[in-house]
Amino acid sequence: MPQTYQFDHLLSAGGWLSPGCVSVDDGGIITAISKDPDSNAEKLSGACIPGMPNLHSHAFQRALAGLTEIGGGAENNFWSWQKVMYEFLTILTPEDVEAIAAQLYVEMLKGGYTSVGEFHYLHHGPSGTAYDDPTEMSNRIFSAARQTGIALSHLPVLYTQGGFGDQPPLNGQKRFLHDIDSFVRLVSELQTRCRSLPCTETGMAFHSLRAVSPAMMTEALDIITEGPVHIHIAEQMREVTQCLEWSRQRPVEWLFDTHHIDNRWCLVHATHMTKEETASIAKSGAVAGLCPSTEANLGDGLFPLPGHLEQGGSFGLGSDSNTSVDAADEIRLLEYGQRLHLQQRNIAAAGDGLSTGASLFQAALRGGATALAQPVGSLRIGRQADMVLLDTDHPVLAGRSGDAILDTWIFAGGRAVIKDVFAAGRRVVRDGRHAEEDRIADTYRQTVRRLSH
Ligand SMILES: [Zn+2]
Numbered sequence: 001m002p003q004t005y006q007f008d009h010l011l012s013a014g015g016w017l018s019p020g021c022v023s024v025d026d027g028g029i030i031t032a033i034s035k036d037p038d039s040n041a042e043k044l045s046g047a048c049i050p051g052m053p054n055l056h057s058h059a060f061q062r063a064l065a066g067l068t069e070i071g072g073g074a075e076n077n078f079w080s081w082q083k084v085m086y087e088f089l090t091i092l093t094p095e096d097v098e099a100i101a102a103q104l105y106v107e108m109l110k111g112g113y114t115s116v117g118e119f120h121y122l123h124h125g126p127s128g129t130a131y132d133d134p135t136e137m138s139n140r141i142f143s144a145a146r147q148t149g150i151a152l153s154h155l156p157v158l159y160t161q162g163g164f165g166d167q168p169p170l171n172g173q174k175r176f177l178h179d180i181d182s183f184v185r186l187v188s189e190l191q192t193r194c195r196s197l198p199c200t201e202t203g204m205a206f207h208s209l210r211a212v213s214p215a216m217m218t219e220a221l222d223i224i225t226e227g228p229v230h231i232h233i234a235e236q237m238r239e240v241t242q243c244l245e246w247s248r249q250r251p252v253e254w255l256f257d258t259h260h261i262d263n264r265w266c267l268v269h270a271t272h273m274t275k276e277e278t279a280s281i282a283k284s285g286a287v288a289g290l291c292p293s294t295e296a297n298l299g300d301g302l303f304p305l306p307g308h309l310e311q312g313g314s315f316g317l318g319s320d321s322n323t324s325v326d327a328a329d330e331i332r333l334l335e336y337g338q339r340l341h342l343q344q345r346n347i348a349a350a351g352d353g354l355s356t357g358a359s360l361f362q363a364a365l366r367g368g369a370t371a372l373a374q375p376v377g378s379l380r381i382g383r384q385a386d387m388v389l390l391d392t393d394h395p396v397l398a399g400r401s402g403d404a405i406l407d408t409w410i411f412a413g414g415r416a417v418i419k420d421v422f423a424a425g426r427r428v429v430r431d432g433r434h435a436e437e438d439r440i441a442d443t444y445r446q447t448v449r450r451l452s453h
Contacts, residue, residue, distance in 0.1 A: 002025050002026060003024050004022065004024070004042070005022050005024075005041055005042050005044055005048075006020070006037060006043045007019060007020050007021075007045075007047065007048040007389065008045050008046060008047065009046070009047040009048065009392070010022065010033075010047075010048045011047070011049045012379045012380065013378045013380035014380075016401075016403075017035040019035070019037055020033070021033070021036065021041050022048070022379060022385060022387070024425035025425075027198065027424075027425075028198070028199070028384055028385055028423075028424025028426065029375070029382065029383070029385065030379065030381050030382065030383055031381060033380065033381060044389060044420065045392065046389045046393075046419055047389070047392050047397075048387050049361075049388050049390065049405075049406065050365055050376075050377055050386060050387065050388070051113065051114025051376070051377075051386035051422075052113050052114065052317065052361075052364065052377075052388075053114070053115045053316060053365065053374070054115065054116045055117045055287070055289050055317065055318045055367070055372060056117055056119055056230070056266075056268050056289045056291055056318025057104070057116050057119065057319055057322060058119055058120075058121075058320065058321060058322070059097065059104050059105075060089060060096075061320075061322050062100055062107075063096075063100045063447075063448050064085060064088055065322060065323045067084075068084050068085075077298075077299055078236050078238075078299060079236075081298055083172075086170070086172025087172065089122055089172070090126050090172065091451060094137055094139075094140045095140075095447075097137060097140045098143055098144050099440075099443045099446075099447040100444065100447065100448075101118075101140065101141055102143075102144040102440045102444070103440055103443075103444035104144075104325065105145060105147075106434045106440050107325040110418065110421065110429055110432065110434060111326040111327055111328075111329075111415045112326065112327035112328060112415065112418055112421070113319070113327050114150060114387075114388070114422075114423045115152070115199070115376045115384075115423075116145070116152060116153070117153045117155055117203075117228075117318065117371060118141050118145075118152060118153070119157060119205050119230060120137070120141060120154060120155060120157055120205075121157035121205075121207055122175055122176065123137055123138075123156070123157075123175060123178065125175070127174065128175055128177060130182070134185070135186060138154060138156060138186070138190055142154065145200070148428065148440070149423040149424070149426055150423055151200070151372075151384065151386070151423065151424060153202075153203060153228065153371075153372040153373060154190060154203075155202075155203050155228070156183070156190065156204055156205065157176065157204075157206070158205070158216065158217070158220055159177055159178065159207045159212065160178065160179070160211065160212050161210075162211075163242070164210050164243060164245070164247075165246050166213060173211075180216050180219050180223075183216075183220060184220065187202060187204050187224050187227075191226065191227060198424065199374070199384065199424050201373050204220065204224055204228075204230075205229070205230040205231060206229070206230075207232060208235075209239075209243055209251050209254065210239060210242060217259075221259065227264075227373060228264055228266060228371060228372065229266070230265070230289065230371070231255070231265070231266075231267060231268065232268050232269055233251050233267045234250065234251040234252055234269065235272075235298075236271075236301075240272050250272075250273075252270060252280065253276070256277075256280045256284070261284045262284055263285035263370055265284070265286040266286065266287045266288075266316070267288055268291070268318065268320075269289065269291065269300060270288050271300050271301045271302070272301055273304060278307045278311070281308065282307075282311035282312055282313030283312075285314070286314075287314050287316050287367040287368075287370050287371040288303065288314070288315040288367070289315070289317075289371060290305075290318070291317070291318040291319065291321075291330070292317070292330050292334040293320075293323060293324035293330055293333055294318075294320035294322075294324075295320075297321065297323050298321070302337050302338070303334075305334065305347065305348060306347060309348065314363065314366060314367040314370065315363060315367045316369075317330040317364045317367075318330075326414055328410045328413070328415065330364075331357065331360045331364065332410050332411055332414075334348070335356060354403075355404070355406060355407050357407035357409070357410040357411060358403040358406045358407070360410070365377040365378060384424045384425070385422055385425040386422065387422040388418055388421050389420040389422075390405060390409055390417050390418060391417050391418070394413065394416070396408060396412050396413045396416075397409070419432060
């Protein structure tokens, strides 16, 4: 049934309304926004802000969180972490992946994310053989999203080789591999299915330049002409060095030289770039996919945010390895990384006198919505009613109004001040609890305990 909600404060596309009303149709789409009180509306106290699109997740890695924080000398880095991750995923079944993803998506919703881009490369069985139904693993991700209510942009990943120059895959990479025909079939089938499913989209992803043959990348782009395209691009210096040895170009430089890059593209971890590469991304309309908590956890490096913003570049946020599942955490860490590096404050504020939290939040909403290619990221007519209700009775938010609400949530409150969450108009989190969280957590606990033995 169509529904209207009246909030004490509402961050609409046009700015803060106090009070603010939102009308939502049966499909979860916003049909009206108003500042006039509505006697028929359900009245909810608090400040309603748009749900954050999470543009980059590897769901299964949530079950690894906290298990790779052990000292191990100078060679303890991204690559040693990747080895542990490969060992972990050799034992995962489709049921395990669904259980982990469902728990993760509950946590995402409770942390302020209402849509997610699942960068999905765990396609096949442990020996590398495709399941009887090649969409089996993708189906598990769709099921997890459906159980929890989060909007899903599914990004099946093309992975064809073990390293630059057509290196053979390691055993740990065999579950990821496709030839071009099987990959195109997978994406086409999922794209067709998504057309009849609400709040879902299927795009495609290239794992990285080191893991995909250039010829297959070109072929996939020639055949699959719809949906977003994501890629891990320059996460680690070793990757940049290897790319230079292979092509005499750096990863971003190679990509822009070889393909037409526009706002269909999301370049994840564009961490190690020259000024020229930063300018190419900013001018192209591509979204820089930033994952500050994972990039810190893995020791990746810092994205050159000031240069990117100065040139009008867009960006969105992802939780990637899912050690942190909290939208406020990612925004705060993005800003704090720059402050620590530059020894200044309020680096990302869009201008003097403007709020840093609001500047980052609004930019990440825009970039996230573009990268997920879904009508999300803004409370305006025609978009999904993805809404996060902050508890203005929480002591940390006492006396706050306007953008100070956002700054306080981001820099001081975090997920503790999130009260309710609506995904496409459905109130999936109420008073801090997801309707399915007990059942989903039970299954998750059993799964992870079994995997630990
Ligand atoms: Zn990633």
